[in-house]
Amino acid sequence: MPLLHIPPEPPPPPPRVWPKVPTPPPKRIVWVGPDGAEFGLSDGDPYTSTTGRSGFGVVRPDHTVDRTMSGTALMRAIRVTPRVMRVPLVVAGRDPAAYLASWRALAASVRHQHGGQVQPGRIRVELPDGSWRQIDAYYQDGLGVAEDVLDDLVWSRQDHPSLEFYAPDPHFYGPAVEQAWRIQVGGRRFYPLYPIRVNPSQLGGTATFVNHGDADAYPVWTVTGPGTPLVTNLDTGESWGFSEPLADGDVVTVDCRPPDIAPDTGLTAVDQDGVDWWGRFAGWPELFRLQPGETRLQITMTGADAASQVALSYAPRYQAGW
Numbered sequence: 001m002p003l004l005h006i007p008p009e010p011p012p013p014p015p016r017v018w019p020k021v022p023t024p025p026p027k028r029i030v031w032v033g034p035d036g037a038e039f040g041l042s043d044g045d046p047y048t049s050t051t052g053r054s055g056f057g058v059v060r061p062d063h064t065v066d067r068t069m070s071g072t073a074l075m076r077a078i079r080v081t082p083r084v085m086r087v088p089l090v091v092a093g094r095d096p097a098a099y100l101a102s103w104r105a106l107a108a109s110v111r112h113q114h115g116g117q118v119q120p121g122r123i124r125v126e127l128p129d130g131s132w133r134q135i136d137a138y139y140q141d142g143l144g145v146a147e148d149v150l151d152d153l154v155w156s157r158q159d160h161p162s163l164e165f166y167a168p169d170p171h172f173y174g175p176a177v178e179q180a181w182r183i184q185v186g187g188r189r190f191y192p193l194y195p196i197r198v199n200p201s202q203l204g205g206t207a208t209f210v211n212h213g214d215a216d217a218y219p220v221w222t223v224t225g226p227g228t229p230l231v232t233n234l235d236t237g238e239s240w241g242f243s244e245p246l247a248d249g250d251v252v253t254v255d256c257r258p259p260d261i262a263p264d265t266g267l268t269a270v271d272q273d274g275v276d277w278w279g280r281f282a283g284w285p286e287l288f289r290l291q292p293g294e295t296r297l298q299i300t301m302t303g304a305d306a307a308s309q310v311a312l313s314y315a316p317r318y319q320a321g322w
Contacts, residue, residue: 027322028126029053029087031165032134033109034119041087046102048090052161055085056125056321059170083170084140085123092157099156110139123165125172125321133172133318137165169261171215171317178313179209206234206298209290213316216289218257222311225250227304233288234296240285242277245303252277256287290314 029042029049042049062081065073091106093099112118124134142163211217223229225246232239246252251272259266267287269277299310 025128030124032122034121037109046093050088052088055083058319059083080170083167085165087163089160089163096155133174135167135172137167140164140166172321174316176315209295209297211290211292213318214292215317215319217314217317219312219314221254223252224309227301227308229301232298238286238288241282242280243282244280
């Protein structure tokens, strides 16, 4: 009987591939302890931030009002208030030893008393575009544990549904920005260069400065002599300057930040040797803030030479974490 050849069956068609909606990268939440140790709270191993984060948006303001006889309120002031940020967290490990090491490291990072001083940590929000904002914060609550019978059997995971951090200053800060200008004479343009340099015949000029944050920023000015500087905010008329010149090589730093934000240097004018220059201001100095957006500045420096410099730096402040 002849044999019949049976051809092989054709392979099945490849499975259909359905297009997937691209998933944008998430924001990253990082806790930086007072000692500088960093913990990626949203990295997923060993720390996973679960759904329910709060306290990263615009804080509720504190309204100061006077009640009137008609029953309405007269608004006197609006102040920002401290914020509490909640980061629901799961700490897990591949085995009990790995879990315990991760939990102990996080618990050690929230110790804020060091050498008799209280030091904050930082919450940093890293956005998908590579930018970041951070805020000084203190651990408040949430690293306690709630045990049951099963914990000793599968001791490699712990939920912390209300991990809380307290931020006395509710503003987030971006990376420091330095801006400088070169002053030209003879009606030529006033254009940005680094750093500010004032030539002997150049007594002043105006420029537009841009604060890229959405809250007031506090500048830190650095003046290098010789010369007598005068800095004016043309939008508000506020100004500050010295009544006597800086000598050749003198460097005076004028910190416009309030003491509650910069406890060590806020609202000070100190030279390179630590000598206080506050008494050398010409009248009462108006150490103005930088409004969001554009500010028109005028900078003059009499008695300057090629070594004279004026520089401005600031950290942009934001009302929210993103």
